[in-house]
Amino acid sequence: MYKKISIIVVLSLSVLITSCKDAPKKTLEKQEDKIVYASDVIPFFNDWKLILGDGSNVGNAINFENKNFFYTVKEGNTNWVVYKAPNGGDTHGTSNNTRTELAQEKKWYPKTANDKLTATLKVMNVSSTGDARVAATHAVVVGQIHSADAHENEPLKIFYKKYPGHTKGSVFWHYEINTAGEDNSGRWDFSSAVWGNDFSVVGTGENTYPEEPEDGIALGEEFSYEIVVKEGIMNLKFTSKGHETKTFTKNLIESEYTTKADIPAQTQALFVPIGQDGVERKSAYTGEGLFFKLGAYNQTNGKSPEVNKNWCSGAETHGGDIQKQYEDGNYAEVWFKTAKIEISKDAVSNQGYFTKND
Known part of the structure; x- marks a missing residue:
């Protein structure tokens, strides 16, 4: 018992x-x-609308993913948000380039601004093809300030660029003039190197590349940027382990390029020969609503370099077939680990920009 x-x-x-x-x-x-969504990893998507690499605007990317363009990956114990854009496909607004990119829902004015964007990221791929003589080839923009008004120019674009066969690429940033007058065709960019080269260092032949930068950033190597705009002044800070921290300052409300004599030598070499030789309005971006962008804005496209030797890459697009482009490396891919935005109390709705461009 x-x-x-x-x-x-x-x-x-x-x-x-x-x-x-x-x-x-x-x-x-x-x-x-x-599913781990991007909004689980970086909880700030209420402040943005997401543009995908097919040109569509999906709005707030909360509990959203698209395996072609926008999703998360886990590497070790870290979740990353992936932004991916092919060389060719449908684009947003008037751009020649595809993007998977966040655009801020509010705009703010540089004179009264107290706005900030920070991010930590790594670039995982840039296009495997394209004419090496074209400055934008093999590059992706990972952060921007964009104007919502007038010419809709860009006082800031942060680039990563790496040539095939190189281990290290370059990080640099651009200021685009806010062209005086109604004709914006004379606009141009001025490029400043952060690590490696600036935009102007190009190949001598279609497949002949410049020397690899000694202090560059490799694919898969983390770096961070901080953008602060306060009372008309833009301050930039770039950091990466093992690299010198770099800082820059630019006045957004008072131009230094108001006469032909002010056009810098870099611009004289790159842009003036193709007719982009404008001057900037004295007040620069004063009175225009500005907003942040973040993601993968692919700078490589399939347009002929004969159209524009700085921006038209002549790269492979497989007629817009996204999967074929992904299979042979003809795309840009950027992973973000962290990002944060701070918005001033004077910011207002940016809906007008989306109405014009969607």
Whole structure:
């Protein structure tokens, strides 16, 4: 009798212990199946609209993913948000280039601004093809300030560029003049190197590349940027482990390029020969609503370099077939680990920009 009871108790305990052991395993399996969205990794998507690499505006990217353009990956214990854009496909607004990029829902004015964007990222791919003599080839823009008004020019674009066969690429930033007058065709960019070269260092032939930069950034190497605009002044800070921290300052409300004599030598070499020789309005971006952008704005496209030797890459697009472009490296891919935005109280709705461009 006592023996029987003991056996039953032992069996019952065994079942109970086995059940307890199985429970965490089932819970873990369930968690692994759960989608981790970008908004779980970087919870700031209420402040942005997401433009995809097919030109569509999906609005707030909360609990959203698209495996062609925007999703998350886990590397070790870290979740990353992936932005991916092919060389060719449908584009947003008047651009020649595809993008998977966030655009800020509010705009702010440089004179009254107290606005900030920070991000930590790594570039995982730039286009495998394109004419090396074209300055924008093999490049992607990972952060911007864009104007919502007038010419809709860009006082800031942060680039990463790496030539095929090189281990290290370059990080540089651009200021685009806010062209005086109604004709914006004379606009041009001025490029400043952060690590490696600036925009103007190009190949001598279609597939002949310049020397690899000694202090450059490799694909898959993390770096961070900080953009602060306050009372008309833009301050930039770039950091990366093992690299010198770099800082820059630019006045957004008072131009230094108001006459032909002010056009810098870099611009004389790159832009003036193709007719982009404008001057900037004295007040620069004063009175225009500006907003941040973040993501992968692919600078490589399939347009002929004969159209524009700085921006038209002549790269492979497979007629816009996205999967074929992804298969042979004709795309840009950027992973973001962290990002944060701070918006001034004077910011207002940016809906007018989206109405014009969507």
